[in-house]
Amino acid sequence: MTHHLAAALLALPLAFTAAPALAQGGAQGGAQGGAQGGAVPAAAQGLWANGQCSDPGALLFLTGRYWALLPQAGAQEMWRVARTVENGGYTLAVADDPDQTRLILRPSGTALETGTPGPKQPDDALPGDAPATQWARCPGLPAHLALLHGEGLSFVGALDGFESACASGGTEPCVGAIFAWADVTRDGVLAPAEIARLTRAATYMAMLATGTELEELAAAIGAGALGGLFAAQALILSYDYDGSGGLSMAELLQDRVPVPGIAGPAAPPGPPVAGPPLGGAALAGQLGALRTLIDQLGPMLGLPAR
Numbered sequence: 434m435t436h437h438l439a440a441a442l443l444a445l446p447l448a449f450t451a452a453p454a455l456a457q458g459g460a461q462g463g464a465q466g467g468a469q470g471g472a473v474p475a476a477a478q479g480l481w482a483n484g485q486c487s488d489p490g491a492l493l494f495l496t497g498r499y500w501a502l503l504p505q506a507g508a509q510e511m512w513r514v515a516r517t518v519e520n521g522g523y524t525l526a527v528a529d530d531p532d533q534t535r536l537i538l539r540p541s542g543t544a545l546e547t548g549t550p551g552p553k554q555p556d557d558a559l560p561g562d563a564p565a566t567q568w569a570r571c572p573g574l575p576a577h578l579a580l581l582h583g584e585g586l587s588f589v590g591a592l593d594g595f596e597s598a599c600a601s602g603g604t605e606p607c608v609g610a611i612f613a614w615a616d617v618t619r620d621g622v623l624a625p626a627e628i629a630r631l632t633r634a635a636t637y638m639a640m641l642a643t644g645t646e647l648e649e650l651a652a653a654i655g656a657g658a659l660g661g662l663f664a665a666q667a668l669i670l671s672y673d674y675d676g677s678g679g680l681s682m683a684e685l686l687q688d689r690v691p692v693p694g695i696a697g698p699a700a701p702p703g704p705p706v707a708g709p710p711l712g713g714a715a716l717a718g719q720l721g722a723l724r725t726l727i728d729q730l731g732p733m734l735g736l737p738a739r
């Protein structure tokens with residue numbers, strides 16, 4: 434069992450190697466007109482609140498490649514950006530889910546305006562007649578939301594970097610990027626608490642990727658806070674060859690075994706494939722290896738069956 438856990442954790446970075454190819458595939462299915470890009474503009478990236486930062490009606494978190502929408506109640510969701518269209522000071526971000534969810538963005542200093550285009554609105558007709566939602570930039574999460582979203586959004590904020598590190602197809606830079614995020618104390622060893630934090634953050638992201646209710650998310654992260662430590666101990670017992678009580682990069686990369694469900698070694702991304710097979714791939718689908726991790730850890734963490 435513990436080796437399955439370790440293998441699943443090692444496989445986690447491989448999920449990101451597919452991402453650049455997917456982005457290219459999505460861009461080729463692209464829209465007519467307007468400048469085509471791949472990433473959300475830097476001016477729109479970061480944490481935004483609808484209402485007061487201290488008591489937001491909703492939070493919107495944007496990276497170059499992802500956006501997460503976290504209302505005060507109801508569905509907590511996240512999308513991966515397949516492509517963007519720039520037009521007239523507006524950016525349209527198109528996600529890679531089957532519905533090709535779209536979000537119109539217009540950053541202006543400490544304010545952000547967003548809208549959701551109607552189904553018949555062309556990509557380059559920005560902003561169209563979509564009703565606008567106003568957002569204010571927030572320096573950080575309010576205290577009452579930090580426990581629920583803090584670690585998870587930190588992980589989501591690091592995803593762009595993970596994708597870049599994994600784009601070459603090499604396992605070591607890929608694992609290294611995630612290791613660096615997890616190694617809070619910067620001592621080159623993942624202690625049980627650091628592995629537990631990684632587990633909670635990965636759980637958070639996997640749940641957002643498929644969409645989750647606030648209550649489910651809170652329950653999973655809360656349960657993970659306790660269960661993650663046990664899972665971390667099991668993982669360390671399995672891979673801690675030098676008995677340091679933690680896991681080093683060398684220990685993690687040793688004895689790598691292929692994981693069922695992961696197609697082959699981490700090969701460099703092939704030439705972009707045109708057409709529908711890649712277009713519309715859901716974020717949840719790309720995170721297949723991560724789902725394996727969550728599925729393996731789930732029972733130990735007391736997560737609800739999915």
Ligand SMILES: [Ca+2]
Nearest residue numbers: 618620622624
């Ligand atoms: Ca450490």
